[in-house]
Amino acid sequence: MGRVADSFCCDKCNASWRKAVKSWLTIIGIGQDGFLGLGSDAKDAINEAKHLFGGKRHFELVGKKGNVWESPIEQSFKEIDKLKGERVVILASGDPMWFGIGSSLCKRYGTEDVTVIPTPSSFSLVASKMLWPLSDTECLTVHGLENERIISFLLPGNKLIILTTDEKTPQRFAEIINELGFGESIITVFSDMGSANESRVESSASKWNNLKISNLNTVAIECLPDKGTVIKSRTPGLPDAVFQHDGQLTKREVRAITLSALCPLPNQTLWDIGAGCGSICIEWLRSQSNMRAYAVERNIDRLSIINSNALALGVPELNVVFGDALKEIIGLPSPDAVFIGGGITSGGVIEYCWQNLKPGGRLVANAVTIEGEQRLIDMHDKLGGELVKIDISRAEPLGQFRNWEPLKPVTQFKALKP
Template sequence: MTAWLSVIGIGEDGLDGLSSAARTLLGQAELIIGGERHLAMVPDDGRERLCWPRPLKAAIPEILARRGRRVAVLATGDPMCYGVGARLSRVVSADEMTIIPALSAFSLAAARMAWSLPDIETVTLHGRPAEMIIPCLYPGARILALTADGGTPGTVARILCEQGYPDSRMSVVEQMGGPAERRIDGIARDWPDGRAAELNTLAVECIAAPGTVAHPRLPGLPDDVFLHDGQLTKREVRAATLALLAPLPAQRLWDVGAGAGSIAIEWLRSHPNNKAVAIERAPERCALIARNAAALGAPLLEVVEGSAPQALAGLGAPDAVFIGGGIGAEGLVDTCWRALPPGGRLVANVVTVEGEKTVFECHQRLGGSLTRIAVCRGEAVGPYTGWKPLMPVTQWAAVKP
């Protein structure tokens, strides 16, 4: 099918900044769709217009109903960079669309800061909790963040202080590329109250306070960064477990019997598009999981309070399942195994003989590997050092054929 839908990126300089190809497509459109800000840039000449409804997906059927007619969508900056183009490409095939990008906010802000784009962290906090910036924090990190609104810079300043980066330099660039462009520079600890302009992009240069421990995105965070009541998969075992769960970008984990949520949180930290559900029956542990998730930069962790397997009903299909508790529950392993696609990973850790009996049966029935992990940590014994054993963990791991 020939292209009927034009997706045209536009900046704060409005029609003046459009290429002649973009102007032609806009000029020929029978229907123009955009946000209020975008539609205000186009003089009203009587053609049909549609302002994005909330939620935006409500407009999708209207757009698809025009298939074959000339429709132009105006989008901020680069429509394929956290923009509406990405959304439309899920329902309209590439050969039906002409996409003409303008400069993204990342490109504009990188130019303002004179930062090399591939050498920095880029993150969107638009429509997402500001805690999503936490996995990007490390000494010397340079971060460009798309923001939700004028309140985001203040929220990020608070997060930087809480995370041990109070001296970080912050720059907010408002309405880049237009006549009202303005830049505000400051330090996180002194960031003024009050809001920036609603359209802004944030640049952060992370400066750690003395004693701040930086957390890599690779699994195996220290145990003491998690709030827990003892039900925590310890660091050495956690790293080994995540290696077998093998998170790939955009995949979903079920963390069954999540305890402090450490496995799900490290799964999420490994890639911003990852998804995870923590299933935990004890309400006080659910509260710990939620607090750990926010503090460690995994605010999108879904916490489900309830007992598995019943609590698994209706959850989005997993790519990997970790069973850290409740393995003896009737039907649990089979429910998880059925939910996995081919290539999906199941890992179960047990510390009791009863748990071992279950995983031994599972191993015989479903295959995979059994591993015994016995960790001893060196600790002071008077003036000497001795080995303090942690409870040995038996691990069953299987990949669905």
């Protein structure tokens, strides 16, 4: 990220700091107390700016006029591109580097050209009011996104602080939480924090009933399951029953082994080729923060199944791609991991995936047919790696007794790209 100024430093330190900084773009986080709540470095930057950009609310808070963000915001970014080298100030909310515009602008212009001057984020403000250690709290955003993104974080004892879209969001949270058997959870909504109109509303999810909320709000949730609720862990290996499918499902035990081989790491991308019902890529997304996944499936009837599973299990960000793998994966962002669960015998699929896999990336392929197994043996001869046979049996009733019912054996090939 770019340089970060401490808005609470003394004036002498601020003056020395400003002399040392050569960046032309300054991003300033502001709170509901507006211009008066800013430090001298932020005030000076605003007053000395040749160009100001921000939202309408931000300009009202600082009592200035400037360029209001266009929609899509990329249009405004293009205007900023033309102003490189001039004094440009961006007004943002709270900490611009926490689900804010700061990260996007740092990626666009580079860290040497950007200075960030934050104020306390909504997360910090809510945590201090709830007396929750921020280090032990999940900080999320659904602003402009699907509310179902909270689902994978609904775990016993979890504490969530969530940036919302509008006054309707808390009601939708309560509905989702109740549907998933967490009705005892406590929802606390803070509205207009830092202003004269600041308010706090609290209720259990089960008793939440369209309570009046301001449009500008942040939600805290203490997750408490109802008695008998089946918990869906984020550790790979969800029960088969939580997935809709048409028979194309990687079974729980094999799925857990497969995810282990894929080795999900934060901020990484998966290609799931022949995604079936999406179980592998969905569990990939649930396993870590800021994950990305592309589910490639040529059976059009399965697309709605994949999307439904992704929404129900809290990862609506899954990218679903329809069509033949070799055609559709061309142009996708290079993956850190590839899983091939279908189309193994299609010529060129494994080779193309291996070619586009990033260094250090993992390729994992499963086969249940003799022809598919032979293809994996050939790839093992060519690329090295590991070849494993997975045999799973489950105890099932047999009259008054039980016997072992075997699942189809799975041959698994995995290789690490140098």
